[in-house]
Amino acid sequence: MNRKLSNWERLKNDASYKFAEQEVYKRDKCCRICKSVTDLTIHHIKSRKEYPWLAADEDNMIVVCRNCHTNIHRSKHSNRKVNK
Numbered sequence: 553m554n555r556k557l558s559n560w561e562r563l564k565n566d567a568s569y570k571f572a573e574q575e576v577y578k579r580d581k582c583c584r585i586c587k588s589v590t591d592l593t594i595h596h597i598k599s600r601k602e603y604p605w606l607a608a609d610e611d612n613m614i615v616v617c618r619n620c621h622t623n624i625h626r627s628k629h630s631n632r633k634v635n636k
């Protein structure tokens with residue numbers, strides 16, 4: 553109960569964030585990458601860590617399925633590794 557919440561944890565339970573999320577689902581309706589309509593989640597184009605003020609910005613949010621979401625984050629990591 554006493555645990556301090558991060559800004560993100562606080563935001564993601566915030567009504568205005570939930571509203572933005574619903575708007576993004578309504579806008580995209582399916583995974584932006586493979587058009588799947590199941591197992592959808594929200595991806596933040598600019599990371600919430602580096603751009604916390606964009607975390608609830610609909611223009612910074614896209615609907616993706618869990619599979620594609622994993623791939624997005626995996627390729628980001630591999631990009632960092634091959635960054636010579």
Ligand SMILES: [Zn+2]
Binds near residue numbers: 583586587
């Ligand atoms: Zn997908």
Ligand SMILES: [Zn+2]
Binds near residue numbers: 594595596621624625
């Ligand atoms: Zn993501």
